[in-house]
Amino acid sequence: MIRSVCLGVCVTHLINHSAKTIINNFAEQVHIAGKIIGCPVRTVRMTVPPLKVKGDGLSSLNNYVETISDITTRAGIRWFCLPIDVYGANFSEMDKNIVAHVLSRHHNIFVNIIPTKNNKIDINALKQTAEIINCVARSDGKGSNCFRLGASANAGPNTPFFPFSYHEGEACFTIALETNEIAIALLDTNKEICLEEFESSFVTAFTAALHRVRRFAEHISKTSSLRFGGVDVSLAPFPDGQNSVARLIELLGGTSVGGPGSIGLTAYLTNLIQKTVDDFGMKRIGFNGVMYSLMEDDWLAKQSIAGTLTLEKLMLLSSVCGCGIDMVPISGITTADTISSYLFDMSAMALRLQKPLGTRFLPIPGKLAGEITDINGDFICNTRILNTCQKATAAPVDVINELTIIGGFHGRI
16 A cells, blocks of 8 residues: 655745646546556645745745645645744744644644754754644644644655655655555464564565556656655554554564564564665655554554553654654643653754654643543544653753754753
8 A cells, every 4th residue: 555645846836827737637647547557545645845934933824824725625635744944943922823723724734843954953943843732732622633743853855754744856756655564464374474484575575566666656757747756665554453563563573562672673674674675776765664653553552552652662662663753642731841852852863863753742632641532533543641751851962972952951941
């Protein structure tokens, strides 16, 4: 299954009538290619260049989003991602409310907050990002709008997994796969398979899938005249009872996510999928890792309800996994100081390890750690609200090797 085909366009394509043709025809071209090649596509998406916050803040954001929302809806594109570059910016209370408003008003928008640049972290931007997250969580009273809000660090352009996406350069398209289903199918067929046999069988099946993806991409390029920008082959979950990354870890190693051996298996799988794509000769883009997205993985959600999963375990796995702290529900009383501390940890890890990471928290108003969420959506499953450490403090700058940080520290970040 192809998780998404993401079109990346520049601002010209949004305002120039003739250039809009690329957007208007894209979804149809994708679905036609899918039928011809035999590649089912779950979603068609679009991403745009980062919006830089200037002196007037986000006063023009409503009209800008209205324009993009109308264009994508007419074109049959389900979602679009709006990246906002907050590095070095100062947000007003009105700006935070504007972000919450557009997410409430337009259900086809994702927002990617970018507080890092050139190996630097803007501490003030992390604080403001945390305040935006809490503001958005309160906007619908359930925290569900935070499904479409994330903060990314060290992510490259045109990532096809939302919300951690932004466009750069000429118009192109990228593809995200659900590679997980290939691995699970092999293990369901032979539960006694050893690691060596699994690897050999997986590479064979995965390579065959990549041949189909290449033909699919070539067909789209031919009909649209767009450049194929690359593929993200992450092991990504979908809450359908089958396509679970947590279930894959249990089938492969007999351990739960966060349990003994799970870090090693995560690193092993990440290396396996990346090497297979590289040997095949297809360009990688995005994360290309193992995605532990808590509220998108029904098996992982059940493990969390059973009490075996913690935020600290997910943070540790971020050193070797694909996407970081993703789709994690936390209490609605979690302070912006605490959230910004976790954002700081994820950003520092991304820059220090030179890998893309994202953070997507869902503060749930009116609920405390240990309670169960109540959110509906085709990409969402409910789970236990994880506990956060409300006393988190920022580490001194000098303990972080080869990492430049701007901004001041005032106790907790």
